[in-house]
Amino acid sequence: MRIRGQFYPVGSSRSQDSYLEVEDSGLVYLRCTMSGKSTPQGRFEDLGISSRVGNSARSLRFIDGGLFESTENDQIDKALKQYQKSDRLSLIHSIESRYSYVFASALLMVGFIWFLVAIVVPYSAQKVAMSLPAPLAMSVGQGTLDVLDQVFLEPSKLEKTIQDRLTVSFQAMAAQSDQEIPLKLIFRSSPEVGANAFALPDGTIILTDELVNLSENDAQLEAVLTHEIGHVVGRHSLRRVLQQTGLSVLLIVVTGDITSVANLAAALPALLMESSYSRDMESEADQFALSFMKTHGPEPYHFAEIMRLLKSEHAGESSDLSMFLSTHPDSDERINPFIAEH
């Protein structure tokens, strides 16, 4: 068998048009095309042969370090099969050479990414978040309140009596919620954000004056507060941080070789997942609120009512901010379970 190519003696850039002659016995001779001179190079099975990558040039290294380079990949594969007993004909190359395998690979990949992003990441984030000690969980987003105070929030203009009344009922709810993170209710005014409530990782729950004014009774506000307590109990902020970290690690893993702009296709779905994560957390907080209200009150329909009020209040405005702060009615779907209880 003959394999045509170029020969480079050890450690030199001298190039020789040559071919390898592989005898049936497995002995290899290197023959120079110009001079016809032939030199023995041992047995084929002792050559160091690089694995096949498409039809790019392949190196066959002799024992003395000399290099034979050839693009006659099929010939080399044939010789490999015949003379190198280890029948490890590049598996990767055989997958790469068939379009059907490639297509199956692509499908498999999409499915696997979905599995990682939609199941593995949120599940492990939840496990980790719940197993961390409370003080650590509370330390996430330290200083968030300061930032919010500077950017969106103003001191509350609510009457002291209203604040006190709500604080008292909040404390009763906090005592009933039975969890490690100490809960605290504070009041702020925010014309920018409007009627809203948010939960911070350290157990602080912010109620805006606008929401208090929008509500028709205290029971509605208490209903909103149970939902916010649900965010704290579920350690949602910590889970978000963990999920984001998990996603970015995954992104780097998938894109692998950053320098070659690789695999945008695989990275995209991961980015899109973020919003679905926060929807999941919303419904989790809703579920917490529902079961809390069933046991400790107020009646669940109050939640549905305040949600409707909020919906008409925020109708038509851009929801970027409220999306981000993640306390807002999404759809009737969310409200329904609370009405059914009525």
Added chain:
Amino acid sequence: METRKLLPPRQEVHHHFEFTGKSGEFFRIWIVNTLLTVVTLGIYSAWAKVRTRRYFYGSTWVAGSSFNYLADPITILKGRLIGMGLLLAFTLANHFFPLVAFLLWPIILVVLPFVINKSLSFNARVSAWRNVRFKFQGTYWKTCLYFILLPVLTLLSLGLAFPWIFKKQKEYLVNHYSFGGESFKAFFVAKAFYMMYIKAIAFFFLFSVVGAIAIFLTGFAVSDAISNGVIWIFASSAYLVLFAAIMAGTANIIYGNTAIEQYRFESRQKASELAFIYLTNILAIIVTLGLAIPWAMIRLAQYRAESTTLLADEALDHFTDQAQEEQSAIAEEVGEVFDLAVGV
């Protein structure tokens, strides 16, 4: 060395670079790489990287010989794992202990030149042509000077010193590369870099003005959505043209003014052609949701190879491989995970 002086002057031959990679073939390699990387949670990425590099190196030819990429995936994997570990630690530190992360920055800056050097020398050492390897020998302090200290001047000079700093960096890199014991030599002049940037910025403004006129005209006639679209198209093409002009200009200056022994290179990239390739690449990648990435990579490699020529004698036979100490890829991969792109 003595014998070379006795040889008669050799005749200069144009050795054109050639790229023989095919997008269909590389597409299959790429998608299998991606799949295995994802399924093995990134472990395979080291092999994927080696296969991709080997494909591109092995498909790039000059004077009848292709390039070789010799890195061992296991070495790369080790570096990659350490890099990922550090990145994870740093990201978490950033979230939980911002102060600690802040204090880490000076340490990172001190270690950085070392990482850059190791990375460059690893990459050079695993690159070979005709059984002879490349080599990079930088020093800690010079790398520190050119890549950590000088860039501060960019800010202080409001960007005016940037082309000069860029020139110094490239000059330093080229002068410290060698092939078969022969050092590369850079003959760059700062003026060329300044002209290149001025030209690129001029292109950018030209595009912006044309864009502004187009917006002005469409602004009257049609809806907001259309003029927003027009703004978007012109803004991104202006940026693309700027980028292409800089990439083409830099390649032409660097390859066109580098020598090794009496050999020289020629580089004939055109900003317009490169911009067209970038534009069509990006459009194709968007339309195919990323599946055109391999095609885009192949086209770019092909254009770059075809615009480059080596002017040398016919045989190119007297470079000899120099013994090089084995190095680990750890520093390189750490650098890569943190996205340090330093190179010629």
